[in-house]
Amino acid sequence: MSQHLFSPFSMKGITLRNRIGVSPMCQYSAEDGTPNDWHLVHLGSRAVGGAGLIIAEATAVEARGRISPEDLGIYKDEHIPPFRRITDFIRKQGAVPGIQLAHAGRKASTYSPWKQRVSGVAVPDEDGGWEVVGPGNTPFSKNHRIPRELSPEEIADIQESFRLATLRAREAGFEWIEFHAAHGYLAHSFYSPLSNQRTDRYGGSFDNRIRFVLETVRLMRKEWPEELPFTVRLSCSDWVEGGWTLEDSVDLAKRLKEEGVDLIDCSSGGNIPKAPIPVGAGYQVPFSETIRHSAKIATAAVGLITHGMQADDIIRNGRADLVLLGREMLRDPYWPLRASQQVHQRDAVPVPPQYERGWN
Numbered sequence: 001m002s003q004h005l006f007s008p009f010s011m012k013g014i015t016l017r018n019r020i021g022v023s024p025m026c027q028y029s030a031e032d033g034t035p036n037d038w039h040l041v042h043l044g045s046r047a048v049g050g051a052g053l054i055i056a057e058a059t060a061v062e063a064r065g066r067i068s069p070e071d072l073g074i075y076k077d078e079h080i081p082p083f084r085r086i087t088d089f090i091r092k093q094g095a096v097p098g099i100q101l102a103h104a105g106r107k108a109s110t111y112s113p114w115k116q117r118v119s120g121v122a123v124p125d126e127d128g129g130w131e132v133v134g135p136g137n138t139p140f141s142k143n144h145r146i147p148r149e150l151s152p153e154e155i156a157d158i159q160e161s162f163r164l165a166t167l168r169a170r171e172a173g174f175e176w177i178e179f180h181a182a183h184g185y186l187a188h189s190f191y192s193p194l195s196n197q198r199t200d201r202y203g204g205s206f207d208n209r210i211r212f213v214l215e216t217v218r219l220m221r222k223e224w225p226e227e228l229p230f231t232v233r234l235s236c237s238d239w240v241e242g243g244w245t246l247e248d249s250v251d252l253a254k255r256l257k258e259e260g261v262d263l264i265d266c267s268s269g270g271n272i273p274k275a276p277i278p279v280g281a282g283y284q285v286p287f288s289e290t291i292r293h294s295a296k297i298a299t300a301a302v303g304l305i306t307h308g309m310q311a312d313d314i315i316r317n318g319r320a321d322l323v324l325l326g327r328e329m330l331r332d333p334y335w336p337l338r339a340s341q342q343v344h345q346r347d348a349v350p351v352p353p354q355y356e357r358g359w360n
């Protein structure tokens with residue numbers, strides 16, 4: 001039987017109640033990485049709203065890996081209990097709690113959107129900023145800090161931080177993990193030829209440029225229970241001549257599958273400012289479709305998916321196993337309920353009993 005938006009999705013030992021996930025979205029609301037009531041209410045209300053999967057925002061594996069000083073982090077054991085409070089609540093609402101583990105690399109130490117004067121402006125030392133690192137010392141933009149090139153020993157230290165963060169994520173009750181290897185952050189900046197000019201074993205050939213991702217995933221996968229999904233978000237194209245391509249992504253997805261990765265979350269862009277991205281309805285869905293069919297791995301589609309019929313069509317036609325929604329979920333935490341009406345499956349999403357009188 002063909003699948004649709006409201007078919008349950010089973011992967012390894014977990015089952016999502018439908019094919020709808022909340023895409024990870026930075027809230028710029030933490031202090032020293034620690035989740036608080038905002039994160040509980042933000043993520044919790046979207047679990048109440050009926051999504052099957054709730055992925056917490058890019059969560060830094062070391063303090064230096066935060067995009068902004070207000071990013072979430074999971075770089076010390078003290079972060080575990082406040083995350084556990086959130087995962088417990090999400091699970092009680094029938095959704096699966098997920099987390100995206102990240103390192104911002106050369107795009108770290110920037111002001112939160114509503115605190116900055118110009119987009120992506122670096123936070124200086126005197127305002128709490130820090131040194132940023134990357135595969136080389138080319139900055140992302142003229143507004144960003146000049147990164148310091150990582151030595152092989154320092155690369156190993158960051159990979160160890162990803163390993164430890166994976167253990168903490170499990171301890172905190174997450175059941176779905178996503179390694180953030182997209183949007184120009186550290187992992188993407190290693191595999192893209194636009195940002196990696198290294199001449200050692202982490203740069204140059206395709207195999208060398210993907211080494212950081214493969215080694216890190218290998219370390220993390222060992223620590224993450226085999227029966228729980230391990231996923232990777234890729235930027236499937238740099239959208240410029242001479243950059244990373246969809247064909248590269250298919251090759252990398254095949255290699256990741258061999259490492260025990262269960263699903264590829266198909267995003268794009270973010271590694272150069274002002275790339276000519278043809279933004280429009282479902283514009284990244286073709287990446288998901290190609291990777292799903294060519295690398296024979298489960299995928300999630302994301303990017304300007306806003307209507308129930310559109311999302312249902314993506315699943316019914318085998319273009320993705322899941323859809324992730326970002327901005328539409330900010331506008332409407334009850335999007336799954338709305339979508340169930342749009343596709344004429346009113347009963348597909350149970351209304352929380354506390355709210356039933358509002359929906360009768």
Ligand code: FNR
Binds near residue numbers: 183304325
């Ligand atoms: C994002 N996005 C994002 N992506 C990611 O991988 N990690 C993150 O932490 C964030 N943070 C973030 C914050 C906010 C406020 C927005 C709007 C977006 C990108 C997001 O997950 C998604 O991929 C894009 O927004 C495209 O999907 P939509 O919004 O068109 O459904």
